[in-house]
Amino acid sequence: xxxxxxxxxxxxxxxxxxxxxxxxxxxxxxxxxxxxxxxxxxxxxxxxxxxxxxxxxxxxxxxxxxxxxxxxxxxxxxxxxxxxxxxxxxxxxxxxxxxxxxxxxxxxxxx
Amino acid sequence: xxxxxxxxxxxxxxxxxxxxxxxxxxxxxxxxxxxxxxxxxxxxxxxxxxxxxxxxxxxxxxxxxxxxxxxxxxxxxxxxxxxxxxxxxxxxxxxxxxxxxxxxxxxxxxxxxx
Numbered sequence: 001x002x003x004x005x006x007x008x009x010x011x012x013x014x015x016x017x018x019x020x021x022x023x024x025x026x027x028x029x030x031x032x033x034x035x036x037x038x039x040x041x042x043x044x045x046x047x048x049x050x051x052x053x054x055x056x057x058x059x060x061x062x063x064x065x066x067x068x069x070x071x072x073x074x075x076x077x078x079x080x081x082x083x084x085x086x087x088x089x090x091x092x093x094x095x096x097x098x099x100x101x102x103x104x105x106x107x108x109x110x111x
Numbered sequence: 112x113x114x115x116x117x118x119x120x121x122x123x124x125x126x127x128x129x130x131x132x133x134x135x136x137x138x139x140x141x142x143x144x145x146x147x148x149x150x151x152x153x154x155x156x157x158x159x160x161x162x163x164x165x166x167x168x169x170x171x172x173x174x175x176x177x178x179x180x181x182x183x184x185x186x187x188x189x190x191x192x193x194x195x196x197x198x199x200x201x202x203x204x205x206x207x208x209x210x211x212x213x214x215x216x217x218x219x220x221x222x223x224x225x
Contacts, residue, residue, distance in 0.1 A: 004153070008151075031210070032209065032210060032211045032212075034213055043216040043217060043219055045216070046213045046214075049211055049213060087153065087154075091208075093209040093210075096167070097161065097208045097209055098156075098169075098170075099144070099159075099214070100156075100170075101153035101154040102153050103151060103152055103153040104153065
C-alpha cells in the first residue's frame with residue numbers, strides 16, 4: 001500500500017462545476033499536509049496548506065480528517081484555468097523527516 | 112523574484128557519464144531538497160538538507176550524492192549515470208523541515224540517460 005494515495009482521475013468537469021478530491025495517508029504520525037498544483041511540464045506550486053480545523057482560500061476549501069487519515073480539496077465554480085494535476089503532500093517527523101507526495105489527480109475543466 | 116533556480120534545464124547523458132545538477136535559492140531558507148518525478152508517480156525525495164552542513168537520505172538515494180555548498184546552494188551529483196535515472200529532477204527549499212512549512216520548487220531539470 002502506498003503511503004499517500006490519490007485517485008488519479010482524470011476528472012472531466014464543465015466550467016462552474018464543483019469538484020472534490022480525496023487523499024488518504026497511512027502514517028498516523030503525519031503532522032503537516034498540503035495541496036500543490038502542477039501544470040503540465042511545470043514545477044509543483046503550493047495551492048494551500050491544510051489545517052486541522054479546515055481552511056478556505058477563495059474557491060478552494062481543504063479539510064483534514066485525522067481519525068480517518070485523509071485530506072480533501074474542494075474546488076467550487078471551476079474555471080478553465082483550474083485544469084492541472086493536484087498533488088497531495090504529507091510530512092512526517094516521527095522517526096526522521098519524511099515528505100511524501102501523492103501521484104496526483106488530473107483535472108480537466110471544459111467550456 | 113528568482114526563488115529557486117536550477118541549472119541546467121535539459122541534459123542528455125550517455126550511460127556511465129557523470130553530472131552535477133545545480134540548485135540555488137535566494138529566500139534565505141534553511142532546508143533544501145532534491146526530488147525526482149517519473150510518469151505516473153509522485154515526486155520522490157532523493158536527499159535533503161535540513162540546514163547548512165547537514166544532508167540526509169530520502170526515499171531513493173541510491174546512485175546519487177549531494178553537497179550543501181552553503182546556505183544558498185545544494186547540488187545533486189550522478190557519478191555514473193544509468194538509464195533508470197532518466198527523469199525530471201526538482202530542487203525545493205523551505206524555511207525548515209517539518210512543521211507547517213511549505214516547499215518552494217525550481218522549474219526542474221529534464222535529464223535523459225541513453
